[in-house]
Amino acid sequence: MIALHDLLLDTQAGAAPVCVDRGVTLDRAAFRSRVLAMAETLGARAGVRHALCIDDPFDFVCAMFALLACGKQPVIPASNSPDYLAGLSDGFDALITGDDLPELCVSGAPAAACSIDARAALTLYTSGSSGAPKPVRKTLAQFDAEVRTLEAQWGALVGDATVLGSVPHHHIYGLLFRMLWPLAAGRPFDRALCVDPQQLCARLAEGRAGIVVSTPSQLARWPAMTDFAALARGARAFFSSGGPLAAETARTYQAAFDSAPIEVFGSTETGGIAWRQQDRTDAWQPLPGIDTRRDADGALLVRSPHLGHDDWHRTDDAVAFDADGRFRLAGRLDRVVKLDGKRVSLPELEARLALHPYVERAAVAPLRNAARQRAGAVVVLTAAGNAALLTLGRPALAKVLRRHLAGYVDLVVLPRHWRFLPALPCDARGKMPAAAIAAAFDARPEGFELMSVCPDGDALRMELRVPPGLAHFAGHFPGLPILPGVVQLDWAARLAAECFGGARRVASIDRLKFTAPVGPGALLALRLSHDANRGRVQFTYRLGHGADARDCASGVIVYRKEA
Structure with a gap:
C-alpha cells in the first residue's frame, strides 16, 4: 500500500499497473507522467475549485490528482447534465470536461515529481433523502484511511484481480472502489464501465481474475439478462453498495x-461503516477500526477514521444491535412525513406492504405535483402477485394492497397511486431517494406513464397511460385528438429494446396494423413477445378491459442481432 498523497513521489513502483484498456496496461509511470503534465497546465489557470465532468475513469483520476498536485480543489458533481450543473454553479469556479483533455495534456519538459498535502480537500455531492444536491467536503487523508480499511478487510481476497465496475466514479462508492483503492494497493482497474452484462462477461473471459463493483439493482438484473454462469470464469468477488441486496438475489449468487456478494453499508459523509454477506448473516459487521453504537432514539452512531474527526457522528438510520456487536437496519429516521396532517413513517408502510404474499419489495414516497400531499407506492411483486395482477388487473390489485395496509395505518395515509414494476427505481448509485421514487409516477420522456409491468408466460404485459396533455395530440386532429400510430410504434420499439437487450437495432416492421383510435387519457395494455432465435418482438396494444377489450394496434419488430 502507498499513501494517496505519495503517489506522485513513488518512483520505485513505476511498473505497477494502474489501468487496463482492452489488453493494454497503463502503469504508474504513465499515470504520474500524465498527472504532472496536467498539473503544469492547470496550475496556470484561474480559479481554485474545478468541477470534474470527465467520463473516462483514467483521465478523471489523472485530472483529479493533477488538481491536488497544483494546490487546487477538485469538485465532483454527481451528474454531468447541464441542468444539474447549473444548479451547482456557486459550488465551483471552472469546469473541466473530456473536451479539455487535449489542451491539458500538452506540456513542455517533463515536470518534476511533487508532493500532495494529505489535508488537500475534495468536494463530492450527494442527494441525501430529499433529492437536493448536498456538498460533502472530504480530505485526501480521509480517503487514504478508507482505502487502508478496505485493504485490511479484503486485500487478501482481491489479490491482484482487476477491478471491474458497473457504477460511475462520480460518487464515493465508485471513486473509492474503482479507483482510489486499486491505485493505493497497486492493482489495476478496468477503463470501461461495464453496465452491459455481456461486456462484463467479455472482460472476465479475457483471462484476468476480476472483482466486480456493482449495485443491488444491477446485480438483481444480471442473472436474467445474460449467460449468468459465464461470470464465474473470472469473478473473484462481487461488491454491492447503495442499498440492501434482496435476499433472493444473494441466494442466486x-x-x-x-x-x-459482499455488501458495503455507508454514506458519502461517513464513508464505509459495515459489511455483510447474506450467506453468513443478514446482520451488518462494522469494518475494522469503526466504532458503532445506538442512540437513545435508535439512531446509529459512528466513530471512524473516515470522518476526519474523533467525535461520534449521528446517522439517520435506525438500527438494532445483536449480542455480537452487529446490527440490523430498521429504516430511516428522516423518512417520517405528514400526509393530510397525519405523521406517517414511510419505512413502516414499506415494511407492512412487504408482509403481503403478493409483495416482494416496496418503496413509498410523497408525490410531487399533487394538489394534496399524497403518497405513491412502487411495488415489486412476487410470482403470486404477478399472477394476481394478470387476473385482477392493476386497480383491483391496488385495492387488495390498500385493504391490507388499512389494518395497520390510518386510511388518510394510504398510498393513492400505485405502480407495479420489475425493480424499484434507483439513481446511479443504486440508492432510492424520494425524488427517484416520485419520478416513477411522472410521464416518461417518451410521453407515456408506465403503470405496470409483469411477465405473461414467455411475454411481458404492460399497462401504459396516455396523458391527456401529450404534445403528440396537437393538430392530430383538431376537435378529435388521436394518438398517432407512429408514436405507438415508437413506444413499442423503445420498450422492446429496454426489456430485451439485443433488440436495439430495428431492421424493419412487419404486419403493422392500426385497428382502433387511441384518445387522450387512454389506458393501453401492451403485450411484447420476444423470439430471440428469429430476432423478432411481436407487439399488441389493447384498449379496454374484459369483454369490452379490443386490439388497437399490432405488428412485429424485426431487429439486427448485435455481434
Whole structure:
C-alpha cells in the first residue's frame, strides 16, 4: 500500500499497473507522467475549485490528482447534465470536461515529481433523502484511511484481480472502489464501465481474475439478462453498495459462485461503516477500526477514521444491535412525513406492504405535483402477485394492497397511486431517494406513464397511460385528438429494446396494423413477445378491459442481432 498523497513521489513502483484498456496496461509511470503534465497546465489557470465532468475513469483520476498536485480543489458533481450543473454553479469556479483533455495534456519538459498535502480537500455531492444536491467536503487523508480499511478487510481476497465496475466514479462508492483503492494497493482497474452484462462477461473471459463493483439493482438484473454462469470464469468477488441486496438475489449468487456478494453499508459523509454477506448473516459487521453504537432514539452512531474527526457522528438510520456487536437496519429516521396532517413513517408502510404474499419489495414516497400531499407506492411483486395482477388487473390489485395496509395505518395515509414494476427505481448509485421514487409516477420522456409491468408466460404485459396533455395530440386532429400510430410504434420499439437487450437495432416492421383510435387519457395494455432465435418482438396494444377489450394496434419488430 502507498499513501494517496505519495503517489506522485513513488518512483520505485513505476511498473505497477494502474489501468487496463482492452489488453493494454497503463502503469504508474504513465499515470504520474500524465498527472504532472496536467498539473503544469492547470496550475496556470484561474480559479481554485474545478468541477470534474470527465467520463473516462483514467483521465478523471489523472485530472483529479493533477488538481491536488497544483494546490487546487477538485469538485465532483454527481451528474454531468447541464441542468444539474447549473444548479451547482456557486459550488465551483471552472469546469473541466473530456473536451479539455487535449489542451491539458500538452506540456513542455517533463515536470518534476511533487508532493500532495494529505489535508488537500475534495468536494463530492450527494442527494441525501430529499433529492437536493448536498456538498460533502472530504480530505485526501480521509480517503487514504478508507482505502487502508478496505485493504485490511479484503486485500487478501482481491489479490491482484482487476477491478471491474458497473457504477460511475462520480460518487464515493465508485471513486473509492474503482479507483482510489486499486491505485493505493497497486492493482489495476478496468477503463470501461461495464453496465452491459455481456461486456462484463467479455472482460472476465479475457483471462484476468476480476472483482466486480456493482449495485443491488444491477446485480438483481444480471442473472436474467445474460449467460449468468459465464461470470464465474473470472469473478473473484462481487461488491454491492447503495442499498440492501434482496435476499433472493444473494441466494442466486451464492448458488452460482459459492458465496453471496459482499455488501458495503455507508454514506458519502461517513464513508464505509459495515459489511455483510447474506450467506453468513443478514446482520451488518462494522469494518475494522469503526466504532458503532445506538442512540437513545435508535439512531446509529459512528466513530471512524473516515470522518476526519474523533467525535461520534449521528446517522439517520435506525438500527438494532445483536449480542455480537452487529446490527440490523430498521429504516430511516428522516423518512417520517405528514400526509393530510397525519405523521406517517414511510419505512413502516414499506415494511407492512412487504408482509403481503403478493409483495416482494416496496418503496413509498410523497408525490410531487399533487394538489394534496399524497403518497405513491412502487411495488415489486412476487410470482403470486404477478399472477394476481394478470387476473385482477392493476386497480383491483391496488385495492387488495390498500385493504391490507388499512389494518395497520390510518386510511388518510394510504398510498393513492400505485405502480407495479420489475425493480424499484434507483439513481446511479443504486440508492432510492424520494425524488427517484416520485419520478416513477411522472410521464416518461417518451410521453407515456408506465403503470405496470409483469411477465405473461414467455411475454411481458404492460399497462401504459396516455396523458391527456401529450404534445403528440396537437393538430392530430383538431376537435378529435388521436394518438398517432407512429408514436405507438415508437413506444413499442423503445420498450422492446429496454426489456430485451439485443433488440436495439430495428431492421424493419412487419404486419403493422392500426385497428382502433387511441384518445387522450387512454389506458393501453401492451403485450411484447420476444423470439430471440428469429430476432423478432411481436407487439399488441389493447384498449379496454374484459369483454369490452379490443386490439388497437399490432405488428412485429424485426431487429439486427448485435455481434
